[in-house]
Amino acid sequence: xxxxxxxxxxxxxxxxxxxxxxxxxxxxxxxxxxxxxxxxxxxxxxxxxxxxxxxxxxxxxxxxxxxxxxxxxxxxxxxxxxxxxxxxxxxxxxxxxxxxxxxxxxxxxxxxxxxxxxxxxxxxxxxxxxxxxxxxxxxxxxxxxxxxxxxxxxxxxxxxxxxxxxxxxxxxxxxxxxxxxxxxxxxxxxxxxxxxxxxxxxxxxxxxxxxxxxxxxxxxxxxxxxxxxxxxxxxxxxxxxxxxxxxxxxxxxxxxxxxxx
Amino acid sequence: xxxxxxxxxxxxxxxxxxxxxxxxxxxxxxxxxxxxxxxxxxxxxxxxxxxxxxxxxxxxxxxxxxxxxxxxxxxxxxxxxxxxxxxxxxxxxxxxxxxxxxxxxxxxxxxxxxxxxxxxxxxxxxxxxxxxxxxxxxxxxxxxxxxxxxxxxxxxxxxxxxxxxxxxxxxxxxxxxxxxxxxxxxxxxxxxxxxxxxxxxxxxxxxxxxxxxxxxxxxxxxxxxxxxxxxxxxxxxxxxxxxx
Numbered sequence: 001x002x003x004x005x006x007x008x009x010x011x012x013x014x015x016x017x018x019x020x021x022x023x024x025x026x027x028x029x030x031x032x033x034x035x036x037x038x039x040x041x042x043x044x045x046x047x048x049x050x051x052x053x054x055x056x057x058x059x060x061x062x063x064x065x066x067x068x069x070x071x072x073x074x075x076x077x078x079x080x081x082x083x084x085x086x087x088x089x090x091x092x093x094x095x096x097x098x099x100x101x102x103x104x105x106x107x108x109x110x111x112x113x114x115x116x117x118x119x120x121x122x123x124x125x126x127x128x129x130x131x132x133x134x135x136x137x138x139x140x141x142x143x144x145x146x147x148x149x150x151x152x153x154x155x156x157x158x159x160x161x162x163x164x165x166x167x168x169x170x171x172x173x174x175x176x177x178x179x180x181x182x183x184x185x186x187x188x189x190x191x192x193x194x195x196x197x198x199x200x201x202x203x204x205x206x207x208x209x210x211x212x213x214x215x216x217x218x219x220x221x222x223x224x225x226x227x228x229x230x231x232x233x234x235x236x237x238x239x240x241x242x243x244x245x246x247x248x249x250x251x252x253x254x255x256x257x258x259x260x261x
Numbered sequence: 262x263x264x265x266x267x268x269x270x271x272x273x274x275x276x277x278x279x280x281x282x283x284x285x286x287x288x289x290x291x292x293x294x295x296x297x298x299x300x301x302x303x304x305x306x307x308x309x310x311x312x313x314x315x316x317x318x319x320x321x322x323x324x325x326x327x328x329x330x331x332x333x334x335x336x337x338x339x340x341x342x343x344x345x346x347x348x349x350x351x352x353x354x355x356x357x358x359x360x361x362x363x364x365x366x367x368x369x370x371x372x373x374x375x376x377x378x379x380x381x382x383x384x385x386x387x388x389x390x391x392x393x394x395x396x397x398x399x400x401x402x403x404x405x406x407x408x409x410x411x412x413x414x415x416x417x418x419x420x421x422x423x424x425x426x427x428x429x430x431x432x433x434x435x436x437x438x439x440x441x442x443x444x445x446x447x448x449x450x451x452x453x454x455x456x457x458x459x460x461x462x463x464x465x466x467x468x469x470x471x472x473x474x475x476x477x478x479x480x481x482x483x484x485x486x487x488x489x490x491x492x493x494x495x496x497x498x499x500x501x502x503x504x505x
Contacts (some may be wrong), residue, residue: 139448142457142458142461143457143458143460143461143462147461148462161368161448162445162448162450162454162457162458163448164446168348168446171348171351172348172351172448174351175351175357176357176366177351177366177368
């Protein structure tokens with residue numbers, strides 16, 4: 001009996017030490033993530049963690065020849081968790097903002113969701129011809145980046161109608177109360193199936209991700225301020241993956257629009 | 262005008278949120294809110310008088326439909342009514358090709374229709390109560406003078422009913438002003454819409470909403486004062502003698 005408990009205790013101590021040793025090991029990078037946020041990170045029916053950011057993160061680790069583990073953490077505690085060393089980086093669709101940048105160190109941005117101009121199929125509108133838009137009713141969701149974009153760049157020429165939800169915009173677009181809408185592209189995909197054969201609406205612009213002061217800098221990996229070296233390695237890896245086609249292949253697998261930055 | 266602008270610019274110097282531009286939004290909002298509330302109250306009042314008379318009619322086929330109308334509009338939230346009239350109407354077959362579409366297409370008129378129907382329902386019930394409360398003796402006296410029913414209504418019942426309804430109607434006017442805050446859900450840039458815009462723009466909820474609350478307070482104060490004045494003049498005969 002005494003022997004068994006001794007062995008158990010010894011095992012426990014050894015386990016503890018290996019645990020500490022692993023955490024200190026430079027080649028293991030623990031990535032914090034808030035699951036799910038499809039298609040960026042989610043679990044397959046058999047429980048496997050996957051998604052665009054998960055695969056991108058794994059590709060970064062492969063490139064760095066490091067072992068990566070994913071640590072799940074709820075969003076509201078995700079920065080405190082990083083600072084408390086529960087993981088070494090956050091790769092969880094975190095938009096780069098000044099407020100966050102005061103607490104964490106961001107990598108170069110690695111994606112942003114685009115917006116697009118959309119109108120009814122039977123309308124012919126040339127979005128490049130600014131003067132022809134005079135007096136048109138443009139629907140946007142209130143207080144979104146899209147609202148800011150249209151207000152700032154087209155506020156003097158079109159009539160901006162601000163809605164509480166994207167569904168309301170779609171209803172009025174269908175009703176013919178609106179000539180145009182400027183929408184977050186993933187939202188347009190889920191509400192009006194834009195760019196598919198059956199859609200009543202069409203996209204009349206490219207994927208718009210600029211100017212930066214409106215759309216923000218995009219999404220970046222967050223590190224502790226002092227881990228400048230790790231951030232540099234990530235930047236290098238991300239740049240290489242964007243270069244060698246790995247990024248594009250992943251993007252094509254999960255999206256049919258351009259999110260690359 | 263230039264001077265005014267300069268004076269404003271000087272006053273607002275260094276203020277990030279309250280620029281001449283955002284004050285412009287609030288001003289447009291004030292105009293929209295005033296138009297919406299004022300028009301709906303006027304039209305609602307005009308509708309409510311005959312409806313109230315009909316509602317107190319002894320004939321069921323007159324009073325019942327009016328009762329159903331007031332019951333429905335008082336029994337459902339104004340927000341729902343606005344949603345139905347603005348968004349719901351779109352799904353009526355052929356509405357886009359009808360003569361009503363140019364009106365319904367704008368956000369202003371559906372909101373005006375919803376507000377008018379709502380306030381008319383409440384005002385009808387307020388007036389009906391006042392008509393019903395007419396002392397029996399006054400009507401009997403009118404009869405004794407040989408007045409016809411319509412003359413009795415015009416000369417005896419309605420004037421005193423309006424007086425009795427005044428305090429309750431003043432409340433309805435204030436309620437209507439506050440209820441109009443929902444107009445921004447159908448994209449109207451009313452006072453609340455302006456505040457939401459400023460809030461979204463500068464992430465400054467306190468400044469944006471407290472400023473607009475102050476404007477609503479001023480409007481409410483003006484309405485209160487108006488009704489106080491009206492009550493003082495029209496209800497003078499109900500005051501105790503010798504008082505002020």
